[in-house]
Amino acid sequence: MAKPRRPQPLLIRITHWINVPVLAILAMSGLQIFLAYPFFGPRGAEYDWVPLSGWMPPEWIRAGGWLAGARHLHFAFMWVLVINAAIYVIYLAASGEWRRRLLWRNQARQRYNRLQRAAYTGALVLGIAEVLSGLAMWKPVQLHRLTWLMGGFDGARVIHFLAMLGLFGFVIGHVIMVIVHWRKFPEMITGGKREDA
Amino acid sequence: MRRRDAFRALAGLGLVACDTRKPHKGALGAVERFNENVEGVLLSDRAASEDLELTPLEAFPGYHVAPAIPQVPHDWYLTISGMVSKPLKLSLDDLRRMPRIDARIRHHCVEGWTAVADWGGVAISELAKLAGAKETAYVEFRSFDAPSFESRGYWSSWDRASAFHSQTMVAYQMNGQPLSAKHGAPCRLYGSVKLGYKLVKYLTEVNFIDRRTGGYWENKGYEWFAGV
Numbered sequence A: 001m002a003k004p005r006r007p008q009p010l011l012i013r014i015t016h017w018i019n020v021p022v023l024a025i026l027a028m029s030g031l032q033i034f035l036a037y038p039f040f041g042p043r044g045a046e047y048d049w050v051p052l053s054g055w056m057p058p059e060w061i062r063a064g065g066w067l068a069g070a071r072h073l074h075f076a077f078m079w080v081l082v083i084n085a086a087i088y089v090i091y092l093a094a095s096g097e098w099r100r101r102l103l104w105r106n107q108a109r110q111r112y113n114r115l116q117r118a119a120y121t122g123a124l125v126l127g128i129a130e131v132l133s134g135l136a137m138w139k140p141v142q143l144h145r146l147t148w149l150m151g152g153f154d155g156a157r158v159i160h161f162l163a164m165l166g167l168f169g170f171v172i173g174h175v176i177m178v179i180v181h182w183r184k185f186p187e188m189i190t191g192g193k194r195e196d197a
Numbered sequence B: 001m002r003r004r005d006a007f008r009a010l011a012g013l014g015l016v017a018c019d020t021r022k023p024h025k026g027a028l029g030a031v032e033r034f035n036e037n038v039e040g041v042l043l044s045d046r047a048a049s050e051d052l053e054l055t056p057l058e059a060f061p062g063y064h065v066a067p068a069i070p071q072v073p074h075d076w077y078l079t080i081s082g083m084v085s086k087p088l089k090l091s092l093d094d095l096r097r098m099p100r101i102d103a104r105i106r107h108h109c110v111e112g113w114t115a116v117a118d119w120g121g122v123a124i125s126e127l128a129k130l131a132g133a134k135e136t137a138y139v140e141f142r143s144f145d146a147p148s149f150e151s152r153g154y155w156s157s158w159d160r161a162s163a164f165h166s167q168t169m170v171a172y173q174m175n176g177q178p179l180s181a182k183h184g185a186p187c188r189l190y191g192s193v194k195l196g197y198k199l200v201k202y203l204t205e206v207n208f209i210d211r212r213t214g215g216y217w218e219n220k221g222y223e224w225f226a227g228v
């Protein structure tokens, strides 16, 4: 007989709430880094088509104060993100929770509807794209195969920026849904009442 | 202590640990040293040899810290010194007579832009051999580019493995032409394994030494290792 479980297991709640400030710090320090050269593509062959190229992010959405400070923040919190995300993904896989939460056709009782599952799967994919394109820019010469896969340093920079915008879009929609379904919110903190799986 | 004070002290501690104005200190400094180890492990001697498209020369930026583009002093020569058995003073012609290495390399600036050029010059390992350098852990590079007349010039210090990478060189050619004043004439440090600010232009000294001596931007707070 399956053990009674909470609708929101502890590890999912912990990794979810750690993720919120960590992603905010990464996005804000990233925008401080972006400000140093807010254009895409190699010198002399810029990619003008990338949305927001030339944009100067205002101070209130930047973190780190200056380029070196922001880079140190970014390269410190990237590890927190990677460790937190690894715990989340391993837990989802090992516990079978992914069947109820991600976009896969199967028999298990779903926790979320299709739209929610599509959004959560999309956020996970964007997060992975963010980590891989970030690593490709951090070590474009040593991790040259990864960087090649991302379309070179300049391709990785575009992917990194667009995936950041995608994550931003997800969070806006996500928070609106949370407000609409505000009754579900306490479960994300307390875990909710134990139920049969 | 009231609870509110305890909270405030804790928040303060967090801020000191992550003071982005002094990023070599506190928690950020500790992670920087951890990252240096990761970067050291990742560093391989593989030559960067991708099929790259040259950047038009006029689109290749040239930065310096002096108020105007630094001009070559009339008594210029390159000294190779530090822990060496035979300190050297080399002219540009001396360098030209030594074995030359050539490489097409993508430049990675800390600001986020890239640019590609062909570079030709003398490998640091070749200079080390010629001067009889000891196996020092670091190599320091100094320049005559200085923010003012009284101040010391731009400099950077490197870990040995990066300095002895097969493409790390004293470059005197860019795209097959003599180096221009904008790009660091008469010669500059170039290579494929570091960010742009480690590639010292307007070179005057190569010193084989056994301790780190930071660097111009590194001492202001930028990463010391800065590998790519």
Ligand code: HEM
Binding pocket: A023, A026, A027, A029, A030, A031, A033, A034, A035, A037, A074, A078, A079, A081, A082, A130, A131, A132, A133, A134, A135, A137, A138, A157, A160, A161, A164, A167, B109, B110, B111, B112, B113
């Ligand atoms: C393992 C995770 C990550 C790594 C290794 C990483 C690495 C990097 C690197 C190396 C840069 C500098 C690129 C440059 O020189 O211009 C950068 C910039 C940036 N990062 Fe990340 N990053 C990571 C995660 C994230 C996340 C999760 C976000 C957002 C939610 C983010 C947002 C940004 C932004 C907006 C920039 C500035 C764009 C640019 O100028 O290229 N990063 N990141």
Ligand code: HEM
Binding pocket: A012, A016, A019, A020, A023, A101, A120, A123, A167, A170, A171, A174, A175, A178, A181, A184, A185, A186, A187, A188
């Ligand atoms: C202030 C911001 C946020 C609030 C208030 C919030 C709140 C919530 C709540 C209440 C749920 C449970 C939804 C339900 O049971 O119907 C949830 C789930 C979720 N949230 Fe958030 N969230 C926030 C930010 C984020 C961010 C930044 C991400 C990642 C990009 C994220 C990713 C997720 C995911 C993937 C789930 C599904 C649960 C799981 O399987 O992990 N959330 N969130």
